Amino acid sequence: MRRKWDAKTKAKIVLEGLMGGCVNELCRSHDLRPGQYYKWRGQFLDNCHQIFERQPSTMTDTELAAENEELKKLVGELTLELTSGKSTR
Structure with missing residues (x-):
């Protein structure tokens, strides 16, 4: 029967060698x-x-939701600005 080895165990064994x-x-x-x-x-x-290459940072769900809300607010402000002709900022 074949065994499944997890990545940490494989790395430990290789490093030992x-x-x-x-x-x-x-x-x-x-x-x-x-x-x-x-x-x-x-x-x-x-x-x-x-391991030494820079990995792109991954945002959490809460960070993504906060950024999404901020962008929605900005789109709303810009839409009002365009339709009314006045700056809302």
């Missing part, structure tokens, strides 16, 4: 085939640079 642990002993202790370890290690090394 990269820090000088014996890969065969490491695999034996985690009941893992060495080929699987080397596959994970390859994925880890190919993607480890991404």
Whole structure:
């Protein structure tokens, strides 16, 4: 039966091997085939640079709702300004 490994566990196992642990002993202790370890290690090394790349900030639902309300208010003010010919700000 195949096991599902979560990302944190995979990273811990790969890091143990990269820090000088014996890969065969490491695999034996985690009941893992060495080929699987080397596959994970390859994925880890190919993607480890991404941790230093700047990720776009994600807004929470409350922040999005607040921004939405502010934009609606601004659209309303600009609509009034355009229709009445006077500045409401």
